[in-house]
Amino acid sequence: MTTHPQIPPQDTDGPGPWWREAVLYQIYPRSFADSNGDGIGDLRGIISRLDHLRDGTPSSLGVDALWLSPFYPSPQADFGYDISDYQDVDPVYGTLADFDELVVEAHRRGLRVVVDLVMNHTSTEHPWFTESRSSRANPKRNWYIWADPAPDGGPPNNWLSAFEKCGPAWTLDPATGQYYLHSFTPGQPDLNWREPAVREAMRKVWRFWLDRGVDGFRADVAHRLLKDERLRDNPPELAPARRHVSVPGMRQRQLDLPEVHDVLRELREVLDSYPGLDGSLAEGRFVLGEVPISDDSRLADYFGGEGMHTVFHIAFWEQPWEGAAFRRTVDGLLAAMRPGSWPTYALATHDISRTVSRFGGWGPARAAAVIMLTLPGTPCVYYGEEIGMADAPPPAGLERDVDGRDGQRTPMQWDASGKGFGTGTPWLAPGPDAGRANVEAQRDDSESMLGLYRRLIRYRGGSAALRRGGYRSLDSSGDSYVYLRQAAGELLLVAVNFRHVPAQVEITGVDLPAAGRIELSTHAGRAGATVPLGPLALGPLEAVVVRLADGVPTDPGATAAPSKGPAA
CATH class of the missing domain: 3.90.400.10 (Oligo-1,6-glucosidase; Domain 2)
Structure with a gap:
């Protein structure tokens, strides 16, 4: 039997930091909802759709926080990641008053607001x-x-x-x-973070948005902030690389330098001085890092200490559709990271091809959603993933993005007509799947992709084992990924069949009860059934959450405080 890492549950004697138990939702403002008919999404459009995210009832998605991609003034050389004014809103998206209203309306619904923090570079027009x-x-x-x-x-x-x-x-x-x-386009000159005046100016930016009530930041390319002071060439082995590569004994000169962590500690100190929604410093604000580093041991340096609170596990969305690959990448980071650290998982973002397109259909995308929302970490849902939107790249010659990412940035499909996004012609054409992959078509279908996401998020919210429990991956037969999540009084087994045919999954190396109760399944009609575990029968591309008898001896870590029990 192969030994794999395991993590203990979080201390549950009292409420932990909100972000550790939250489900995040990324909004690309240009593509979420258009309030004025100009074809471009805006802040007032987002306000009009907040109830889709959280309205206090099971009919909403039930997420806990929204992350806004850039909405700052910009000439759009890189669609907002080239900022010409850090302390305002681009008129195409609205006004600062609109932003303030968005924060108020989000907080009224129990939604936190996280904004993109782009510190590596500005626009040439700044x-x-x-x-x-x-x-x-x-x-x-x-x-x-x-x-x-x-x-x-x-x-x-x-x-x-x-x-x-x-x-x-x-x-x-x-x-x-x-x-x-410029690490990106010529319209995005890199700031010199070795200059004290730059650091002071950026601290004012942090405080500007924190004073307006934002609950945290997503730090863009946090590993690039410092460059080799002598501007030396990269070694020949690394010279062709445009992004991070891992070569033993070598380090690229323009990213992932040790001095980066000094800046991130400064950011953390400012964040830690601001109370959270409940008025306490313990509740706090947080920073989520984008650190596209493939080496787990280096990635682990960026979170869980004095710097950023959490980072995206980039390798998670780079895996092929294979159970062993997912297990290997999850367990790899868990083994490398500091005790008590907490990663963030996403299946897609504005930079990453959508799950349906990457893995080849709704079946794998449904199973992948179960994985993301049941792992130990903070899940982040990219807009449109909850309805199964696919990539929709524009025809040749009509591309808008410098790096070919238009396909995963198309307008949110609120209905089949496209008018749910706005009355004008959208800046990018909706996908050809809009007739099926839209909110209106799935709203009342409990077995739809939207129905699955709602059930998963609601179940997670009521399950101490999923929000904060211990984790242990298990050896299993076939192309599968199986793991335990445990808190005191609650033991869950998550099992995923990666094949397009039924599977009898043998689980070895741990004592399990003879049977368990299916709490959630990607297949209709399976929830509530008691099923034998030796072996566990799974349908094609089926993912299940199985409740095992309370108190069954196992060891995915120490126990936690009793669970309230998952929501129905």
């Missing part, structure tokens, strides 16, 4: 950069990273933009004769 490029003697020159050309007149070193279409990570500014660094 006043800071306008000053910086005006002359080499300008006081803000050192706010960005400038360098003389190489002897041949080319870029200062061999660093590449993360976007293939953008070539090198350097652009020459003819007026001053130097190159500026």
